[in-house]
Amino acid sequence: MANVSETGMLDPRIFEDLQRKIDDDAETRDQLRAILQTIERQGRQTQSILSRAHSTPAAHLQPVLAAAEASIKEQVESIGKLSEIASKGPYYKYNGLWTRDVQNVIFAILLCGWLGGLAMEGEGEGKAAEAGKLLTIEEVGQILNVPVNLKDRDAFHITIEEYLQSLITLIEELARLAINSVTLGDYQRPLQISQFVKDVHAGFQILNLKNDSLRRRSDSIKYNVKKIEDVVYDLSLRNLVPRP
Amino acid sequence: MANVSETGMLDPRIFEDLQRKIDDDAETRDQLRAILQTIERQGRQTQSILSRAHSTPAAHLQPVLAAAEASIKEQVESIGKLSEIASKGPYYKYNGLWTRDVQNVIFAILLCGWLGGLAMEGEGEGKAAEAGKLLTIEEVGQILNVPVNLKDRDAFHITIEEYLQSLITLIEELARLAINSVTLGDYQRPLQISQFVKDVHAGFQILNLKNDSLRRRSDSIKYNVKKIEDVVYDLSLRNLVPRP
Amino acid sequence: MANVSETGMLDPRIFEDLQRKIDDDAETRDQLRAILQTIERQGRQTQSILSRAHSTPAAHLQPVLAAAEASIKEQVESIGKLSEIASKGPYYKYNGLWTRDVQNVIFAILLCGWLGGLAMEGEGEGKAAEAGKLLTIEEVGQILNVPVNLKDRDAFHITIEEYLQSLITLIEELARLAINSVTLGDYQRPLQISQFVKDVHAGFQILNLKNDSLRRRSDSIKYNVKKIEDVVYDLSLRNLVPRP
Amino acid sequence: MANVSETGMLDPRIFEDLQRKIDDDAETRDQLRAILQTIERQGRQTQSILSRAHSTPAAHLQPVLAAAEASIKEQVESIGKLSEIASKGPYYKYNGLWTRDVQNVIFAILLCGWLGGLAMEGEGEGKAAEAGKLLTIEEVGQILNVPVNLKDRDAFHITIEEYLQSLITLIEELARLAINSVTLGDYQRPLQISQFVKDVHAGFQILNLKNDSLRRRSDSIKYNVKKIEDVVYDLSLRNLVPRP
Amino acid sequence: MANVSETGMLDPRIFEDLQRKIDDDAETRDQLRAILQTIERQGRQTQSILSRAHSTPAAHLQPVLAAAEASIKEQVESIGKLSEIASKGPYYKYNGLWTRDVQNVIFAILLCGWLGGLAMEGEGEGKAAEAGKLLTIEEVGQILNVPVNLKDRDAFHITIEEYLQSLITLIEELARLAINSVTLGDYQRPLQISQFVKDVHAGFQILNLKNDSLRRRSDSIKYNVKKIEDVVYDLSLRNLVPRP
């Protein structure tokens, strides 16, 4: 600093400030990466538990759901820490860093909810919720303890795009579940899945999506609808379910 | 919407909200583009006026400065409108759209200030300011009527990076001015420029810049320093200025 | 085409028509390419002649100009043929094929005119014109015998963009000429060039150019203005020219 | 190099040494490439033999396995030579050159072992081993006669990553084998494959993979799990296999 | 040439020779492009005819094959002209211009031959050939009336690489044909295709290909083998074909 003429017109703090800003930014990114690593690890754990649903008859699902809820609870805590760090900067500045991990958490919540876990307060907590239910974005936000679809202020939240991405992943998982339910001898669940997926599909059809990643992935929905319909057809053909 | 079963578990507003958000975003961008077009046009006008400094002896600069100040005033108003529209969304979400135009405005202010225009309040407004002065980022913010280097809230402001980019442009312009001053028979101004640019150069040298556009452009400073030094050397050699 | 079932969904004439359109288009392109090859060859010849201006003192320029005028005359004839073929299709459909060659011709005319050749009718043909003159787009059109800046009908013509592109090339060439004039011991021509180029620069500065090729190249004007200012500086410093 | 004066800035031996290093390195690479070409050719032979498993009923697999074992034996010898050359430099310096070929050998061993070949010593060599077995990395190392997962010294060995990559290739191959088993009328093997692949999948799920090639390829496991589930579904639906 | 200083050190013939060479080259390329345009158009015609095979039961294929043979005959004539022009220059200088079109012709011949067309002399011309046959490179050369795999002289010929590229395209087409055969109610052809493709695959498997385009495309063979195995699986599962 000594060689900046001290009587000069240049305020050296300009450069010091800039340096501080650059350093702050690097530090925030490092903190975000650290917590995201934990979230990713926990996410893997939750997925691993939930994947047991494919080989567990619906009647014996309760322990799986309990384990999943416990694992999700850990993730909720981590999301809390993420939210804290993230609020150090503008939401959209770092959003790209965590959106994939957040989508994974939402998917886990949606699947657990669909299977009958995560009963919401109004429904009598503790008691198993009814299966086949779609948690709304507000309910997901409540579980994660973060705001959703924020428009009036700049804070950590869950966007509608993230919710929809997770919903598409849910549909893919349910198509697989329909197949494996038959293997488990459960012929009712494919029908339930079929109705659910058709309803969601109808919803997506009224969206005017731009040519973005959401649109690309939403094209996969129709293949999953078809796969599930094929299962229902196979069962109908063999009189294993009532005619639709 | 009619074909989404109204008794379904799917809240149709989820999708309506998403649509609205996507549409809002597009509209904001359109509004920004409109005001930026005006700012760019005004910027060209200001540059055109300020470029007369290269062919006007320092003694006759007053009318040029007055015209430049008037033109800058118009830009300040437009920046006000830009700020208003920009605050509809998070700052960093749209920042890339306007940063180049904002840098141009800052450069015009810095050059006008350096030439002796834009006297700040403390200095007795109306009276011509002393030439050779670097307006600080705060003074620039005051003239533009926007906050600078904002850290605690998410609003429109001027970043340090933008100020520095404009400062580099100022140095390029002053190198040209040094050459043309000699042609106009003014042998003092090159000395003044030489001192000023050396001071700024020293400041830049202590920055630890990342491999970004700021660094790439800051490399150009040393060439301009050398060019100005060559002018001073040429004048010294001919005894047209006192030995350094 | 016979193999598309006639009672099918598709009227085979749809594709036959398309094929015809495509074939016609290809033929026009072939004809254009042939004449453009000739124009390019002639253009090279004209450039080669005009480049002698860099090593010929102004006083002895007359034979060079006469040779250049003869060469340009040949190009004018070729442009006539181009115009004929080009009018077979919409002007802007094929414009991209010839615009570069047409810009070369316009540049040759502008340079020849600037050096004092191509005296226009009003000025007493045959007699050498005054040097340092900018031929207008209308004069260029007159020399080339084609309309300019056509708006009310679709025919071959010279666009403003093409004229401006050639004008930028002229400035680049004059910057080189300023350097070489000093080598030839001519200290007046750099001053003349300096004034001319500054005038043109001022004109460009008030244009609102979009981010297109014209804008990109117009950046080179500023570079050449600086280069010529450097020459004037060198001469002023050594008292080789009168003070402005 | 002799022409650099010794009192100069540069000791000529610096660059002579560098050149020698570069040349030595090139020679080692050439030797490695030669032996790897042999290994690749042998690998192709082994694959070709093992691919007969897709069209051979399990009961008649013995001759295929015997031929494969002989072919693998040849590769083991070549790996020995590779190991010898490789030990001229640090293991990880050239690892990239051979890792793909080594993965191919490991895959051949894993597949052959899964099909019931390569009975390990403890199991009574010569006798056909039980099918459906996963050879551990240690067993693979024993067959190849090289150390595995070495940590305390720098020598040729097989890494965990290589073993896992080959395991993913094994899963892809088994998915194909499940399909072809049904074609051959064997409905048991798909069930055996299904269980095996699920077990391996569960193992992969607890790994914390970074964004590297292992992660990208491990995504294919999920796809193959689904494909095998589809086969089991088809068989369950038609009562061709007992309920789980 | 007159304006190159006549006392200069530069021999003007250098440039005259070069000009001549460039012009000759351009002319040969123009001739090649003209004939290749014809070949490509004929190729489209042939493909268009052969694509009917996907919707025509094997029993009614005769008229399609007759039309294809006629179309191929026209191409053979054009290839003759190509060969003539091509022999004006070194084979490998222009090879890149036509190799794609030649591969297309070879593919058409291979597909037509596989479907039972293009009976070779020894088999009793005129009579329909047996379907499912692979024409050798020599037979293809005989049909096209050009030498194949030439090594001792520089003349137009078909290279082995071109033959293999076309063979890979044939496999892709047969995978599509296997699917469409089932739609046409023909369950035998997929089995025939399956055996054929497996044989070709086995051949490719033992080739030691360098890392060139052939190697990259040969990866697609494995993908198509699997696709066809899936078809055979579907048919076997439903007892639509006899067990192997």
Next chain:
Amino acid sequence: MANVSETGMLDPRIFEDLQRKIDDDAETRDQLRAILQTIERQGRQTQSILSRAHSTPAAHLQPVLAAAEASIKEQVESIGKLSEIASKGPYYKYNGLWTRDVQNVIFAILLCGWLGGLAMEGEGEGKAAEAGKLLTIEEVGQILNVPVNLKDRDAFHITIEEYLQSLITLIEELARLAINSVTLGDYQRPLQISQFVKDVHAGFQILNLKNDSLRRRSDSIKYNVKKIEDVVYDLSLRNLVPRP
């Protein structure tokens, strides 16, 4: 080969032949690469010697030229070996492998000749040739002992394109030499270079080049012409050279 079904439709020689061809090709390439490595290393040596010209006054250049001639002689021998190997295949098949190295040799010869080395027979060998001379393509061929611009037979030779590419490199080198000559206190050489480069430029100007690499690089000539004109300008302005 035994595992290709022997009753199959596939002639196994197809693949055997292909293998042989691929192997032959690989061997030729290996031989070419070996000799090219030698040529490149020798080329580096020659460049290294010739680069001393930038720091050696013209009067003391003789030892440098003698060393360069000796180094070039070694390269000529290597080119002889290259020619031998290259004639195993068609010239244009492998031309891409060596053209860059051959251009380097030609450039070294042209530069050495321009500096006054490599006196041709007619001029009295041994005696230093006059500086500033351009060796013709025939003279380069004579020195390299290979034919040039061959059109009637397929053998190793030097093409006109290669000669011109090297000529462009020579111009780039001379632009650098003009700068460094001034540093050495030699004000005559820049004038000599200026005249030489202008002559070559005039030759290039009348060529009708297609849009190939030659055209792209020939644009650099104009840039270097300007650079040398700037040097002559600097010298003229300061009366360091006589007026032209």
Next chain:
Amino acid sequence: DDKAKKPRRDVEASSSPFMPMFENFRDELDEHHDRRERVIKASRDITAASKKIIFALQRVRKLNSEIPESIAGEVLGRSKGMKAQFDTIAPDLTGLNAWRYQRQISGGIQEYMEAVSFEHYLRNQRLIPLEESSRLLPETIPLTGDDYVLGIFDLVGELMRFAITTIATTGSLPSSSPSETDENTVGSRDVLQDLRSLRASFQALDTTSCGGTGLGKDVEKKMEVMKACVEKVETAVYGLIVRGRERPKGWVPDLLDDRAPVTVESY
């Protein structure tokens, strides 16, 4: 604002003899750029509206009959908006300028073609000809062959989506005579047959002479996508057939009636 600035001329500029000329240039170029901007904006809006129409039409399940009222209503509404867009830029795309802004409007027109041809196909099960499509545009706006073809290329993708979604939700391939049970009625066509006709026509179209302009630039990639789309439908139909052929012992499915009669193409 703009008008106010024009008369002003600064010191250096006013000494330049070329200022009047440059002021004239400025005005010309400004007009050009404004027009260009309007066209770009309209093209973007038309693209968006066309996409929305296509989305709406993808909810149709029946071929060769009137579009259901709710969908038709939405389509009509958007079409009207689009018509208004076209009308506002029609003066900008007149005469000489018709081709001048071709690159700017092209995207919009292609997407518009896709929508128009999709609707026409759903109603009539026929490909709309260029002239008929061109009549749907304002008189002064030309419909180029390139834009028509590129629009139809994308139509194949929409037909694929329509076919797969219909198979997925109704269990049968859309065809012209869903009410008739006779599997081999002459004249009855299904979407796959139509897609194959389109594929054959596209493949026969020679665009090698187009170079890097318009069609030439995109056609290779579009061709691959188009072929893949047709093959996706072929694979879906294959799935229908393979499933439909399996009959559990002693069971005669009346579900069969809902299935599409997959006929053999007659050419």
Next chain:
Amino acid sequence: DDKAKKPRRDVEASSSPFMPMFENFRDELDEHHDRRERVIKASRDITAASKKIIFALQRVRKLNSEIPESIAGEVLGRSKGMKAQFDTIAPDLTGLNAWRYQRQISGGIQEYMEAVSFEHYLRNQRLIPLEESSRLLPETIPLTGDDYVLGIFDLVGELMRFAITTIATTGSLPSSSPSETDENTVGSRDVLQDLRSLRASFQALDTTSCGGTGLGKDVEKKMEVMKACVEKVETAVYGLIVRGRERPKGWVPDLLDDRAPVTVESY
């Protein structure tokens, strides 16, 4: 946190016979990833510190003498920090792992080489040899020839900046004996001569055998940049000469003494 999770095993997983094996793999891979992360972070920090040292050294104006105290102090401070960084990762780069994380540490080591060689040059006006540089690193961390060469390539850029800035601010080219006025002292060398030595050595280095790895990958681009840097200094020196040679009539400048004696290279 991490430890607590390991013992847990869920229902399906515990039924898989491969879990113990995979748990072992997981631990191994986690160790590997952690080491890798540490190395990457250290490399980034070392790069940043090296850049800062280079920035500080760019304030030096005198060649072949001790670094001014204020700058030397800053350099020393940062060097110490860097040494600590190296020491912490030294165990991660030992034995087998020395080359394992080569790609991760390489960037840092190259930048470190650039800083070390720049300082060595400023002090001694000589190129630091590989062995001497290697001794500055912890014993277990190898300095590869590739990293050494790539660092020296970038040194040329810094020497160019040093030369141009010195010319710009002092009006003379840095050279070894700025006190001596004799223009042709044998043994006196300037930066340009040194740059030309480096250029010649680089150009003589044959890296064709390196292929796409390490040196081979970058050398072509770096060579072009290096040549351009040398030529920039040549042009700057040319400017000095051309200016210095002009003598206004009857005026003998004593300013000349401040100018560098630009000697003719002796080889």
